[in-house]
Amino acid sequence: MDDPYAPEIELVKGVYVINKKAILELLEGRIHSINSYEFNILKKKSRNISDEDIEYVLEMATVVVLASEKNQTLTTYFIAGTGEKLNSILNLCLGYSKDLENNKFKLSLQNFIDDVEVVKQMG
Numbered sequence: 001m002d003d004p005y006a007p008e009i010e011l012v013k014g015v016y017v018i019n020k021k022a023i024l025e026l027l028e029g030r031i032h033s034i035n036s037y038e039f040n041i042l043k044k045k046s047r048n049i050s051d052e053d054i055e056y057v058l059e060m061a062t063v064v065v066l067a068s069e070k071n072q073t074l075t076t077y078f079i080a081g082t083g084e085k086l087n088s089i090l091n092l093c094l095g096y097s098k099d100l101e102n103n104k105f106k107l108s109l110q111n112f113i114d115d116v117e118v119v120k121q122m123g
Contacts, residue, residue: 006078007067013074018083019061020046026122027062027083034123062086085122088115 018024022042025031031039062081069075077090092115101109 003078003080006065006080007076011067011069011076012065013068014066016064016066017057017061018064018081018086019057022046024062024083027086029084033121064090085118088118091115092119 018027020043022031022039025042026034026039031042033039062079062083064086065078065080066074067076067078074090074093077094079086079090091112096112
């Protein structure tokens with residue numbers, strides 16, 4: 001949480017650690033979809049972590065911090081680690097604003113539509 005881009009600690013509503021290899025490879029784009037053979041094989045090989053593995057997991061895992069300035073509504077997030085497709089998922093969670101329909105936000109609207117397509121392709 002020492003990262004300058006991390007949300008203020010008072011706004012944090014949840015911290016999640018993604019450590020399953022199948023999920024990480026999906027989020028990194030090495031696996032195309034949750035319906036793929038590769039994803040299912042890695043998912044079956046997945047094992048639970050032990051107390052001894054925690055240090056390793058924290059080095060290899062992706063940490064996601066969700067924050068809110070409006071109590072229950074997600075207003076920002078922070079990702080420590082890899083997972084380019086995770087941005088698309090979290091952008092969808094932030095939602096769509098009618099303001100995006102304004103012509104001056106045309107690029108932002110296109111980015112939102114692209115995020116929808118990325119998430120659809122992941123299954």
